[in-house]
Amino acid sequence: MLYYSTNRQSPIIGFEEAILQGLASDEGLFFPTSVPKLPVSFFESIEELTPQEIALEVIKQFAGNEITENKLQQIVSETLDFPIPLVKVEDNIFSLELFHGPTLAFKDVGARFMARTLRFFLEKKSKPVTILVATSGDTGGAVASGFYDVEGIRVVILYPSGKISAMQEKQLTTWGKNIYALEIDGTFDDCQKLVKSAFTDSELKAQYGLTSANSINIARLLPQTFYYFLAYQQLRDKSRPFIVSVPSGNLGNLTAGLIAWRMGLPVEKFVVASNSNDVVPKYLKSGQFYPKASVHTVANAMDVGNPSNFARVLEVFGHDYEQLKGKLAGHSYNDDEIKSCITEVFQRTGYTLDPHGACAYLALQKELKESEVGVFLETAHPAKFSETVNESIGQSIRIPDSLNKIIKKDKVSIQCQHSLDALREVLSTILK
Numbered sequence: 258m259l260y261y262s263t264n265r266q267s268p269i270i271g272f273e274e275a276i277l278q279g280l281a282s283d284e285g286l287f288f289p290t291s292v293p294k295l296p297v298s299f300f301e302s303i304e305e306l307t308p309q310e311i312a313l314e315v316i317k318q319f320a321g322n323e324i325t326e327n328k329l330q331q332i333v334s335e336t337l338d339f340p341i342p343l344v345k346v347e348d349n350i351f352s353l354e355l356f357h358g359p360t361l362a363f364k365d366v367g368a369r370f371m372a373r374t375l376r377f378f379l380e381k382k383s384k385p386v387t388i389l390v391a392t393s394g395d396t397g398g399a400v401a402s403g404f405y406d407v408e409g410i411r412v413v414i415l416y417p418s419g420k421i422s423a424m425q426e427k428q429l430t431t432w433g434k435n436i437y438a439l440e441i442d443g444t445f446d447d448c449q450k451l452v453k454s455a456f457t458d459s460e461l462k463a464q465y466g467l468t469s470a471n472s473i474n475i476a477r478l479l480p481q482t483f484y485y486f487l488a489y490q491q492l493r494d495k496s497r498p499f500i501v502s503v504p505s506g507n508l509g510n511l512t513a514g515l516i517a518w519r520m521g522l523p524v525e526k527f528v529v530a531s532n533s534n535d536v537v538p539k540y541l542k543s544g545q546f547y548p549k550a551s552v553h554t555v556a557n558a559m560d561v562g563n564p565s566n567f568a569r570v571l572e573v574f575g576h577d578y579e580q581l582k583g584k585l586a587g588h589s590y591n592d593d594e595i596k597s598c599i600t601e602v603f604q605r606t607g608y609t610l611d612p613h614g615a616c617a618y619l620a621l622q623k624e625l626k627e628s629e630v631g632v633f634l635e636t637a638h639p640a641k642f643s644e645t646v647n648e649s650i651g652q653s654i655r656i657p658d659s660l661n662k663i664i665k666k667d668k669v670s671i672q673c674q675h676s677l678d679a680l681r682e683v684l685s686t687i688l689k
């Protein structure tokens with residue numbers, strides 16, 4: 258498979274090169290030159306396949322002949338070594354629980370796949386590679402966990418000081434070894450901008466072998482298609498049209514879902530669920546895309562004012578707004594609405610939503626017709642947002658053991674101003 262840049266000003270390249278570059282030299286995002294359709298027989302027999310077999314069938318299409326099937330099989334088995342259950346919440350509403358991985362959020366899937374794929378490609382190279390990643394909360398932890406102690410790879414995580422939860426911060430700052438956490442005096446957008454400008458600085462990029470692990474990297478994005486197929490596999494009643502609600506920030510998850518649909522997965526409609534950062538729902542109503550500064554919400558992993566994967570969403574639809582509008586709906590919810598939803602669903606069904614899943618639940622409820630089955634993505638374990646969740650359900654949620662262990666560790670971070678010069682200085686001291 259070959260990949261082109263959404264800005265169309267840089268060369269078309271293969272899978273390995275697209276992963277190593279992360280962002281194209283013209284600052285566009287890589288996108289497959291064609292999205293292959295899976296055969297009807299694949300969907301007809303999907304219930305007989307294991308999750309790993311499904312994932313292999315999907316990723317083979319994109320990794321082309323650059324990784325052997327045996328190696329790919331090993332990579333997907335290690336990626337999906339935790340369950341992704343579809344849990345019934347009420348009659349025609351299901352939660353796709355993506356939070357059973359090591360850092361209890363969906364980003365584990367992409368990060369684990371990327372770490373293993375990158376390690377495979379790096380075996381041929383002698384120079385170390387540096388992953389530079391901005392996080393609004395969960396990305397950093399998943400990437401740190403995925404890459405921890407992997408030889409030849411260093412990870413530098415930029416996070417906005419004071420704008421992520423205590424638990425998320427511990428998941429970034431307690432690793433040591435090849436993982437460095439930079440505490441930036443700014444917002445997530447500032448962190449993301451810094452990472453972008455570091456990548457476009459060819460000297461810096463070459464000096465440290467910089468690559469990205471944000472959802473802009475196709476090695477993060479493509480494996481996220483897996484669980485849309487797994488949702489379909491687990492749906493008992495496949496005769497009813499099914500719609501999927503996606504709690505969205507940078508639109509990586511949504512893009513992956515759209516790619517799965519283009520591969521033949523019968524999804525009737527996608528619902529983009531936002532918190533108060535409502536750029537996409539506004540775009541769907543007006544046709545105008547106006548990025549803006551992000552605002553802080555209780556669903557903070559979606560606090561994004563200029564979603565980086567928007568360019569890819571446009572590619573999926575060939576920049577045809579009418580076609581796009583026919584497939585996507587979008588709604589946004591403020592903190593009060595999110596909290597009341599967590600309360601209401603808990604009291605009525607006993608199911609505990611996290612703030613991101615709550616947005617998706619609300620948007621799904623709004624769009625779902627009686628004839629349809631609705632699936633929403635539960636992107637993080639509610640215990641990761643225990644402050645908001647406990648307050649909403651009026652009791653203390655049990656903290657999983659894996660989180661408790663991290664809470665007890667000491668935070669180690671490096672303070673950094675949000676300028677490229679400051680970042681350059683910090684990198685030169687830590688990456689000797």
Ligand SMILES: *Cc1c(COP(=O)(O)O)cnc(C)c1O
Pocket residue numbers: 362363364394395396472504505506507508509510511558559613636637
């Ligand atoms: C990252 C994240 C999101 C947003 O996903 P995107 O792919 O950036 O749209 C939603 N929920 C949680 C818990 C996240 O960590």
